Each structure stands twice: as structure tokens, then as C-alpha cells.
Amino acid sequence: MxxxxxxxxxxxxxxxxxxxxxxxxxxxxxxxxxxxxxxxxxxxxxxxxxxxxxxxxxxxxxxxxxxxxxxxxxxxxxxxxxxxxxxxxxxxxxxxxxxxxxxxxxxxxxxxxxxxxxxxxxxxxxxxxxxxxxxxxxxxxxxxxxxxxxxxxxxxxxxxxxxxxxxxxxxxxxxxxTEACYVNKTYVEAMGYELPEVLTWDFIFEVSEKAMEKDAEGNFKVNGQTVMIPFIYKSTDNMMIQYLKQVGAPYSTADGQILIFQDQTKNFLYEVGHHAGTGAFSTFKISSYPGNFFNAGECLFAVDSTAGATWMGTHAPLSDIHQDRIVDFETVVYPVPQADPEHPQMISxxxxxxxxxxxxxxxxxxxxxxxxxxxxxxxxxxxxxxxxxxxxxxxxxxxxxxxxxxxKRGSEEDHSLYYSVKIDAAELLLNNLDHTFVTPVFNGSASLRDAAGSLIESVCKSERRKETVDNAYMEELFSTTQARYHFDQMSSVSPTGESRKDMPLPLASKLLIASIIIAWIGMGIVVAVRRYKAKKN
Amino acid sequence: MKKRLALLLATAMVLGMTACTGTEPTTTPETKTEAPAKSEGVMTHDEYIAAALESKVVVETYVQAKQSWWDGKGTFYTQDQDGAYFLYEMPCSEEDYNKLVPGTKIKVTGYKAEWSGEVEIIDTTFEIEDGKYIAEAYDVTSLLGSDDLIKHQNEFVSFKGMKVEAADDNGAAYLYKWDGSGSDGDDLYFKVSTGGTTYTFTVESYLCDKTTDVYSAVKNLKVGDTVDMEGFLYWYEGVNPHITSVTVK
Known part of the structure; x- marks a missing residue:
């Protein structure tokens, strides 16, 4: 546990x-x-x-x-x-x-x-x-x-x-x-879908909404159970970071300018929030570990680290849920959902x-x-x-x-060692080394990463609570997030000592500099006047 | 700076340990009377239970124990005369956290949520009110394995005459972390059985750290011991009590 x-x-x-x-x-x-x-x-x-x-x-x-x-x-x-x-x-x-x-x-x-x-x-x-x-x-x-x-x-x-x-x-x-999308292939195909070569956000959201259909008894059609969260993401910071990378949207500069608070971020938040509101999407922080729902047949698309593969799937060597709750299905391991299937991007x-x-x-x-x-x-x-x-x-x-x-993938010679999902997860990264990326590192980049995830968590909570999520909401969310993480007070010097050149100075700094200049000019005038008087005398 | 931080943390931890002294009675029932009438706009426990997940809830409850304060938040085990409310990461200043000693009455506004089966109130605000109540441990031993157990979720409960089972294949009586991958100071996991069924109980280190009697008591357990225990009926994919006292019989 x-x-x-x-x-x-x-x-x-x-x-x-x-x-x-x-x-x-x-x-x-x-x-x-x-x-x-x-x-x-x-x-x-x-x-x-x-x-x-x-x-x-x-x-x-x-x-x-x-x-x-x-x-x-x-x-x-x-x-x-x-x-x-x-x-x-x-x-x-x-x-x-x-x-x-x-x-x-x-x-x-x-x-x-x-x-x-x-x-x-x-x-x-x-x-x-x-x-x-x-x-x-x-x-x-x-x-x-x-x-x-x-x-x-x-x-x-x-x-x-x-x-x-x-x-x-x-x-x-x-x-x-990296992260992987662990897919319940059995259930997805039973719904009439064929899994594509590359999973896209659109495909996952479409299938996830379809999976919310219930029968006359109120059970979800796809699993016959009372619980179904079709799409669960463990690390919402990675979710935001990878999406922005995939669509070429700004996140930060190499030397630490924060660029995440922009329209493409908002649009993604609207999309994700909408599906959280219908119940088709949730997160680890809101619901729990994706693997717990996944192994119980209560989740179709579970995104978690490839380093969590031993917890994923019907025959996972590790599990937090009781054996009675585990259902039998085929697990396939995909890269994280993509915006542009021709140019996959995933975090390293x-x-x-x-x-x-x-x-x-x-x-x-x-x-x-x-x-x-x-x-x-x-x-x-x-x-x-x-x-x-x-x-x-x-x-x-x-x-x-x-x-x-x-x-020896899947060999029963040693089930735990050769667990197929685990080896598939490792191979996923081995086969995609050229499609990985990392985010810029600077003093404050860890906070930015947390903030990226917190935006998703906040919107999802609000949608689940049926609050109004509109542009005013987004502006307020951006503002409170920037204040919470002190992005307006961050050091303007990168860890390597390079000054941030393109950042405009805050008003207080401008006033300070102006006052220093005025003071020096004043002192210069005083000195000049004194010298002039002394010379005159 | 570091010393000050350490002192603050230590203070918070010590205050957080009040439920785990072990050598003294962990409950001091001051009242067995019926629940006082709720203030206007405040839910009864039944109404709270009936409320939908994600809905806004307002409850009046009494602090029973708390996990250590950190990052402007505290996690509280609270209960009134009718049932319990788990307040997860309730924002509070350290000063307020220190005021929230066992028995303190608070009015809490937040959202009902569920995490791995644990029903809790999150994103809360609170105000301290007049009143005091400390719950007596309710014996749920006979309810283990039954559907009725969950009705007592998060309550202060007791377990009587349970037998300590091996926590792993090597016959350890307890483990640091769920699989033994931790070290001293981490959560302790141990197994106890009754009626032929074995359950996993936990000493949650943020509630009862390694300096507490219960932490030491669990480390001294031997497989086969018969024990009485008290704790809070926490849930994680099934019942997973956070134990605050253990007595070997």
C-alpha cells in the first residue's frame, strides 16, 4: 500500500x-x-x-x-x-x-x-x-x-x-x-472503437464521453459498474507541460520568463475542465491513483509514469486494491495523448x-x-x-x-521481473528517445511546474462543483496562481548567473533608479554651484 | 532561520501528537449528552452523509486529533456526537492550528469529496466556536468485515482482542511503509486479525510520529500478540485505521 x-x-x-x-x-x-x-x-x-x-x-x-x-x-x-x-x-x-x-x-x-x-x-x-x-x-x-x-x-x-x-x-x-497512457483495450474495443496508431487528445476525450453512458439501472454500460472515470491523469503538471509543447505554445523561456498564462493554456483548461464536469476526466489529486481505478475496470485511459508500470493492469505485480475488485482485460501501453500525431512529444x-x-x-x-x-x-x-x-x-x-x-517480455519464468506491461513501458521510451523533451531549468522552474498542474486541478474542481468557468474565472485563476507562486517576485538571474535581459523592470525599480539618478544630478548641481561660488569668491 | 523553522515544526509535531500519548487515556469523555442543536445553516451529520460529493457543506464539529501543520494547512480528525468529519488540508495559520486542540468546536465550510474511498471535506474555511466535546472510542471490532463498518468512517474507534499477524513473508510484526521500503520515522504498517480475517492497520507518522508511545508500541509487537487498539477509522481502498494507541494484553 x-x-x-x-x-x-x-x-x-x-x-x-x-x-x-x-x-x-x-x-x-x-x-x-x-x-x-x-x-x-x-x-x-x-x-x-x-x-x-x-x-x-x-x-x-x-x-x-x-x-x-x-x-x-x-x-x-x-x-x-x-x-x-x-x-x-x-x-x-x-x-x-x-x-x-x-x-x-x-x-x-x-x-x-x-x-x-x-x-x-x-x-x-x-x-x-x-x-x-x-x-x-x-x-x-x-x-x-x-x-x-x-x-x-x-x-x-x-x-x-x-x-x-x-x-x-x-x-x-x-x-x-516518461509517461505512458495505459489503455483498457478490451473495453475500448467493446465500445466499438478501434485504437489508433497514435492516441490523440480528441480520441481519448471522445471515447471517454461515450463511456459515461449508463443503462436503465444506472450502471455504466461499458463496465456494468457504478463507478467509471474513463480518463485519469496522475501528474497534471506533466499534462499541461506536454500539451503546450505539442501545440507549440509558450511555457517559459530558458532563462526563466514565465509564459504559461496565455490563451492556449486557457483553451486547454476549458477543454479539460469540460470533461471533468461531465465526469469523463479526473486527476490523482481529485480521485486517487489511476491504477486503482484502471485495475478495477473503472478507468479506460490511465496516464501515469512508465516507472509506475508494475501497478498497472489486470496482472500487475503490485496493487493497492483488493484482489476481488480486479477485473480481467487486456492492457496496452501507449505514449501520452498527442495533439499532432505526426510529431509526437513526450516528457523525459x-x-x-x-x-x-x-x-x-x-x-x-x-x-x-x-x-x-x-x-x-x-x-x-x-x-x-x-x-x-x-x-x-x-x-x-x-x-x-x-x-x-x-x-523475455511476459515470460512466466518470473512474472514480476518480466511483467509485460512494465517491459512495454520501458520499450515505449526506448523507441521514442527522439521524441522526448525537458522543460527549461531555472531558479523557480519547480514552482512553475507545480503551477501548471494546479491550473488544471482548480478548473477541474470548479467544473465538478458546477461553478461558472468563463474568461473572468480564468483571469482570476491566472492572477491568484501568479500571486500564490510569487512569479512576480522571482529572481531575475538564472542559475548560471546570466541576467534576464528582456524583462521589463517593475515600476518600483524604475522609480528607485529614477530617484537615484535625480539624487545624483541634484548632488552634481550642488557641487557645481559650490565650486562656482568658491571660484567666484 | 533553520533553527526557528525546526522549532516551529517540532512544536507543530508535538501538538499534533496529542492523540498518541498512549500511556494516558486517549479519550476523556466529557459529555455523553445528545448533540446540541446545530446553528442555522449548519448540516446535521445525517444531512452531511446524504449530501452529494462535490457539494458545498457546512458542519459544526469538534477536533479530535490532527496531523502536523505544514504549508499553512492542517489535516484534522473531527467528530460530533453523531459522526465524524475528516478535514483534509484545512487552510489555517500556525497560530490557529495551535488553538485547534482536541475538543475544540469549529464551524467548517467546504466541499465534500472522496479520495480512494475516504470521504472528506476539502477546500475548507473554519471558525472557532464555543463548545467542547471529546468522543469516546466506539468499539467496532464486531463490525469489521461488515457493511455497517463504513457508517463509522473517520470516527474514533477501538478494536479489542485482535491478534498480530506476520506483516511479510519473513515474519516481521510490522513494516516501515507498506512493503518495508521505509525506515524509522516513516508510517508503520502491521496486520491484525479477528474472526479469521486479517486487516492492515497503520500508524500514520504525521499523526503519531516516532517519538510517540504508539509508534514504540507497534515496534515492540510480536507476531501472535493479542492487542487492544484505538484510532481513527480512516479509509484507503477499504478500511485502513490510523492507530493512536496499542495495548498488548
Missing amino acids: RKMIGLRILTASAILTATVASLTACHGAGTRHAFQVPEQFDETKPVEITFWAKNDTNKVQVGIYEQSIRDFEKIYPSITVNLRLYSDYGSIYNDVITNISTNTTPNVCITYPDHIATYMTGENVVLPLTDIAADPRYGLGGSEVKYDSVREDEIVPQFLQECYIGDTLYALPYMRS QGPSICIFNKSDDNEVLASWLFAQFLLTNDVQIAYSQTEGYVPVTLRAHKSEEYQDYLS
Whole structure:
């Protein structure tokens, strides 16, 4: 059973923290020692490092972390790795923010690039990896690394690129996933529809509305039950982000201008809200996990992460609902709904690894050696198999072990390991690497992501409550959302230190500058007059 | 700054733990009288139960316990003499949160919602009123497995003489998180049976954290123990009580 209340609380709390952090992160972060790669890693000196790791509330993943640490410590006996477990990114983010000011950050941390942008607001807090990754001795594939370290060209280029902020590498990718639309093919076809090659928003909304038809007894025709939410989306922030990308609508600039509050966003909100109002669409925050409804035959289109595939489908290895409620149907795995089937777009997501700087270069090097170790085949392949994750290295992709794993899709040799929906989900990403994208990372991008989702949640709630959703409503929603996330107060400097050039100055700033200019002119006049008088006298 | 934040959080957590002391009676029934008349425009519990999901509701109720305050919100287990109301993420200042001690009467306006079977009030506003009531735990042991159990959803209840079962294949008496993937401080999950049926109960760490007696008590359970328990009849895809006290018999 997954954490329910806590997850919802932490998701919400992360919003505030993100906002607060974006406004206050400069305080206390201070300037830290700049790391220099030591001539030699000193193995005579014991080093203790902490690793804050995120798992999907999955015991197998925890076991893999623990095994990885044991294997690493055998290779480097002088290094002790202390594992601290988290089950959601929001908690890690909150804890890191809290610990930055006291310099008690972990050494190695699973994180999202969006979060790193906030961590970076103090100088040398997060270790830039560009130089150390390229170091011929201890870098990726380095000669002095005591295990078979991956070379840079063995990391999937798109995944590595996602870890750059500006021109600097600030993380290593650890695992990658995307979102999938898990479809109850049996029910959709029973309704007389043929599933298209590419799912579109229009198709899903059409089928979902049709699925709301009831029989004389008040049961839904499609499943004969009293409950049916045809389309449920887990992450509404991703929903908005992907839609805007698909239609070429603005979201943000690379350096942090917020562009989401525009007409294409409104139009999508009207569409989504309408279907929420009819009951054809809902969200995780409003109803619950898509998989719970999906597995009970109460949902036709469930959008969730490919890293949640083990929870999806009739024969899912993991389930929160009682066995009696699970119904039998065929599950097919599709990319998320598209606006333009010819040019599919889907988000690339998943954990990355960042390293926090410390005063002891040997300790930082130990952290880097451990971070690299997480990219070796044993770790990559084992962890990816726990969910619909994809390893981030080409070395793992090409390995005989991984190829054998993919080929055993659906094998009952080990149902959980070779669960077909999970492997289909992983293959979905493998087959669409060129169709993935990430959103710009800047100090505040995590808040923008939350805001994108909150717009959908708000409109859906209002429609379900039969409130009037019109242009006035939208304007008010935009206004309150901007205020809630303090978008009008955000730092105008990107994490890499580049000033935002095109942003107009606020009125208060203009007045301040004007008053300073006037004051200087006034002082100049006074000085000039005094000199003139002195000269005259 | 960090110290202040930590202090505030610690205070909130301590205040949030008032339902979990374990060594003292968790209920102090002050009144067994009938429910006082509701104010004008306020629903009775029956009217609340009958109200449609997503509709606006107005109730008068009494705080029984609360999860820790965070992000300008608190989650409250509340109850009047007729039934319970779960207030999910009710916006409140930390100052107000601290005033909302067990027994406090509040008038709540919000929307009725359901999340995985848990019926709750969300998007709420509230005002503190005069009055006090602390519910006595209602024994629902005999109702486990029956359709009548849900009528007591979110109420403060007790379970008598249940047997601790293995929480996993290794014979653990409890797990950190649902599958054992957590660590100390996370929710505790344990299984107890009665009448041949086994149920999963939870120590919700935002309600009763690792410093509480109930958290320690569950960590000391052994498979086969017979226990009496109290807690709130929370729902997640079926009954999933949030336990606030455990006594080994």
C-alpha cells in the first residue's frame, strides 16, 4: 500500500518550499571552497559519505541501493556510504533546502534538475561536474577508477544533455522514464472503437464521453459498474507541460520568463475542465491513483509514469486494491495523448544524481567515485528492471543481460521481473528517445511546474462543483496562481548567473533608479554651484 | 532561520501528537449528552452523509486529533456526537492550528469529496466556536468485515482482542511503509486479525510520529500478540485505521 495522505501533503508542501526557496535561497548559502581534483585519491584516509536516495516505495529498489553500496565499498574499502531513503522527490528537496544553509547537505543525492537550479543559488553548493567528468584519471571512464567506469560517450546523449544547466554539467542521469497512457483495450474495443496508431487528445476525450453512458439501472454500460472515470491523469503538471509543447505554445523561456498564462493554456483548461464536469476526466489529486481505478475496470485511459508500470493492469505485480475488485482485460501501453500525431512529444523524466561540494576534496572525489558507480551495468540494469525505467547508458542498453531481459517480455519464468506491461513501458521510451523533451531549468522552474498542474486541478474542481468557468474565472485563476507562486517576485538571474535581459523592470525599480539618478544630478548641481561660488569668491 | 523553522515544526509535531500519548487515556469523555442543536445553516451529520460529493457543506464539529501543520494547512480528525468529519488540508495559520486542540468546536465550510474511498471535506474555511466535546472510542471490532463498518468512517474507534499477524513473508510484526521500503520515522504498517480475517492497520507518522508511545508500541509487537487498539477509522481502498494507541494484553 502506498503512502496516501503523506504524499499529498508533501506534494503540496514542496510548492511552498519551492517558492520560499526561490525567494530566500541566497541567504545563508554562502560561498564555499571550489573543488579541485586531487592528484591522487587518498585511500589511506577513511571517508564517510551520505547518499540520499529516492525509491518508488519499492523494497527491491532499496535492496539494489544497499547492494550497490556493499559492492562499491568492497572496491573502495576506505569509503563508507551511509544511505538515507526517501520515497518522493519533494521530501528530498525540502530536506536539501533546509540543510544547505548549515552545510549539512548529503554528499550524493538523487534529484531533479529543476531542484538543482534552486540548490545552486549559493556559490559552489552543487559540484559542477564538467571538469571532473572529463578528468582523464578520475572522470568518466578514467584510468584511475577502480571499476569499469562508463565513458561519457556511453551515456545516452539526450539524458546527459538534460543534466546541463547552461553550459555546465551539474548532474549525472540515473534512470529515465516518461509517461505512458495505459489503455483498457478490451473495453475500448467493446465500445466499438478501434485504437489508433497514435492516441490523440480528441480520441481519448471522445471515447471517454461515450463511456459515461449508463443503462436503465444506472450502471455504466461499458463496465456494468457504478463507478467509471474513463480518463485519469496522475501528474497534471506533466499534462499541461506536454500539451503546450505539442501545440507549440509558450511555457517559459530558458532563462526563466514565465509564459504559461496565455490563451492556449486557457483553451486547454476549458477543454479539460469540460470533461471533468461531465465526469469523463479526473486527476490523482481529485480521485486517487489511476491504477486503482484502471485495475478495477473503472478507468479506460490511465496516464501515469512508465516507472509506475508494475501497478498497472489486470496482472500487475503490485496493487493497492483488493484482489476481488480486479477485473480481467487486456492492457496496452501507449505514449501520452498527442495533439499532432505526426510529431509526437513526450516528457523525459526520472532521477538524476548530483554531488554537493564539501571542504575536503578527497571527500568530494569519493562522492564522485560513488556517483559514477551508479552508472555501471550491475546497478543500471537491476534498478531499471524494478519498474518501467530505462538505463541511462548505452552500455547497459546494448548488454546481453538487458537485451535478454527485454526479450523475455511476459515470460512466466518470473512474472514480476518480466511483467509485460512494465517491459512495454520501458520499450515505449526506448523507441521514442527522439521524441522526448525537458522543460527549461531555472531558479523557480519547480514552482512553475507545480503551477501548471494546479491550473488544471482548480478548473477541474470548479467544473465538478458546477461553478461558472468563463474568461473572468480564468483571469482570476491566472492572477491568484501568479500571486500564490510569487512569479512576480522571482529572481531575475538564472542559475548560471546570466541576467534576464528582456524583462521589463517593475515600476518600483524604475522609480528607485529614477530617484537615484535625480539624487545624483541634484548632488552634481550642488557641487557645481559650490565650486562656482568658491571660484567666484 | 533553520533553527526557528525546526522549532516551529517540532512544536507543530508535538501538538499534533496529542492523540498518541498512549500511556494516558486517549479519550476523556466529557459529555455523553445528545448533540446540541446545530446553528442555522449548519448540516446535521445525517444531512452531511446524504449530501452529494462535490457539494458545498457546512458542519459544526469538534477536533479530535490532527496531523502536523505544514504549508499553512492542517489535516484534522473531527467528530460530533453523531459522526465524524475528516478535514483534509484545512487552510489555517500556525497560530490557529495551535488553538485547534482536541475538543475544540469549529464551524467548517467546504466541499465534500472522496479520495480512494475516504470521504472528506476539502477546500475548507473554519471558525472557532464555543463548545467542547471529546468522543469516546466506539468499539467496532464486531463490525469489521461488515457493511455497517463504513457508517463509522473517520470516527474514533477501538478494536479489542485482535491478534498480530506476520506483516511479510519473513515474519516481521510490522513494516516501515507498506512493503518495508521505509525506515524509522516513516508510517508503520502491521496486520491484525479477528474472526479469521486479517486487516492492515497503520500508524500514520504525521499523526503519531516516532517519538510517540504508539509508534514504540507497534515496534515492540510480536507476531501472535493479542492487542487492544484505538484510532481513527480512516479509509484507503477499504478500511485502513490510523492507530493512536496499542495495548498488548
